[in-house]
Amino acid sequence: xxxxxxxxxxxxxxxxxxxxxxxxxxxxxxxxxxxxxxxxxxxxxxxxxxxxxxxxxxxxxxxxxxxxxxxxxxxxxxxxxxxxxxxxxxxxxxxxxxxxxxxxxxxxxxxxxxxxxxxxxxxxxxxxxxxxxxxxxxxxxxxxxxxxxxxxxxxxxxxxxxxxxxxxxxxxxxxxxxxxxxxxxxxxxxxxxxxxxxxxxxxxxxxxxxxxxxxxxxxxxxxxxxxxxxxxxxxxxxxxxxxxxxxxxxxxxxxxxxxxxxxxxxxxxxxxxxxxxxxxxxxxxxxxxxxxxxxxxxxxxxxxxxxxxxxxxxxxxxxxxxxxxxxxxxxxxxxxxxxxxxxxxxxxxxxxxxxxxxxxxxxxxxxxxxxxxxxxxxxxxxxxxxxxxxxxxxxxxxxxxxxxxxxxxxxxxxxxxxxxxxxxxxxxxxxxxxxxxxxxxxxxxxxxxxxxxxxxxxxxxxxxxxxxxxxxxxxxxxxxxxxxxxxx
Numbered sequence: 001x002x003x004x005x006x007x008x009x010x011x012x013x014x015x016x017x018x019x020x021x022x023x024x025x026x027x028x029x030x031x032x033x034x035x036x037x038x039x040x041x042x043x044x045x046x047x048x049x050x051x052x053x054x055x056x057x058x059x060x061x062x063x064x065x066x067x068x069x070x071x072x073x074x075x076x077x078x079x080x081x082x083x084x085x086x087x088x089x090x091x092x093x094x095x096x097x098x099x100x101x102x103x104x105x106x107x108x109x110x111x112x113x114x115x116x117x118x119x120x121x122x123x124x125x126x127x128x129x130x131x132x133x134x135x136x137x138x139x140x141x142x143x144x145x146x147x148x149x150x151x152x153x154x155x156x157x158x159x160x161x162x163x164x165x166x167x168x169x170x171x172x173x174x175x176x177x178x179x180x181x182x183x184x185x186x187x188x189x190x191x192x193x194x195x196x197x198x199x200x201x202x203x204x205x206x207x208x209x210x211x212x213x214x215x216x217x218x219x220x221x222x223x224x225x226x227x228x229x230x231x232x233x234x235x236x237x238x239x240x241x242x243x244x245x246x247x248x249x250x251x252x253x254x255x256x257x258x259x260x261x262x263x264x265x266x267x268x269x270x271x272x273x274x275x276x277x278x279x280x281x282x283x284x285x286x287x288x289x290x291x292x293x294x295x296x297x298x299x300x301x302x303x304x305x306x307x308x309x310x311x312x313x314x315x316x317x318x319x320x321x322x323x324x325x326x327x328x329x330x331x332x333x334x335x336x337x338x339x340x341x342x343x344x345x346x347x348x349x350x351x352x353x354x355x356x357x358x359x360x361x362x363x364x365x366x367x368x369x370x371x372x373x374x375x376x377x378x379x380x381x382x383x384x385x386x387x388x389x390x391x392x393x394x395x396x397x398x399x400x401x402x403x404x405x406x407x408x409x410x411x412x413x414x415x416x417x418x419x420x421x422x423x424x425x426x427x428x429x430x431x432x433x434x435x436x437x438x439x440x441x442x443x444x445x446x447x448x449x450x451x452x453x454x455x456x457x458x459x460x461x462x463x464x465x466x467x468x469x470x471x472x473x474x475x476x477x478x479x480x481x482x483x484x485x486x487x488x
Contacts, residue, residue, distance in 0.1 A: 253291045
């Protein structure tokens, strides 16, 4: 077997979805398969079995392969902390911050890590399904590329090009992308996959025939628009709210400020999907609406996002919310914002310095260069509910408020609950994924008669649905020939 790479004509064309689908489809056929993304730029991440950090999408793809995620599945992760800079994570470990120009020169070193990780996976598994990043037609990024065609040429693997027809202009995307590739890169494209098609396929067929004739490349299939499908987003905030509380049933209004550097917003997917919850992300220039629960999310740049939150006037809105009996949860960076002060003496997230926090809980946080990465299990103070999650943070928090912890873990505690029981802070991501913890927190927030769906079962059902779509709508014979090292 060999390596097959999926590249897209645009961001959000369906690369992550198709890789996830192919991984489960191959796994169902008894093929030992692993996902791989050479370079990922995302603020949604996961903690691996070997104690590192990778993009969240690759953790989901590992689940599609019935594997525990490891750092080799995403050897380069870029976590933006400004418009021009990012934290650089190599094989699971943060090595520091770089601006775009510095990272461009660093790519030679990053390339070694990429090829090293791919080689280990290729040795262990029958097949490796690789996800590109953005588009290979970004000609300004072609030099020293390790994310798309640069990687494909280095390991000599075929490429599938996927495009999203729901956006419009699908034929222009595909033909235009090919036109911007070099001759050797065009030869490497083994075929096309059309994603998110709605309607009668007979009406699309003349266009597909023209595309094959014009480019000399086969269309390996057209995936339908899968209504209601949910997979964790690689990075972008969700476009819409999935959950629609049923009429006549009690429901809870939840608001999440969409911070400029919001991280791990997948924390809120179980709430977006919950039939008794109305969840709303609130962006710049919008007032915080009336809610039962406000959740301050994780942030890759806590002090900067706290300044931004104040400029929106949301600090005053949060205090008003609490005066009127609302509940408040802070997760990771959002938890750090709840305290008296945030210190960054080493410039971990920007210029060295300190900021006053919201002052709602009695503690201080000092950011450190060493990042805490671990998967944990424990018990919430709220309702004594079992909880599991993961920690990804730079910072040590200490102060009197921690004497009333939010979570009991093995050998230690985490977070804090206010004396009036209105504010809860924790470093745990994935807080709402277990049904018991989610129900307990919703009850604490004021919801009666909570019935929480099994989030893990829904994710598994979505992955199975994707595999079925591959079986039904793609040319599986051609796909297998490609993966075995032949021609489409």
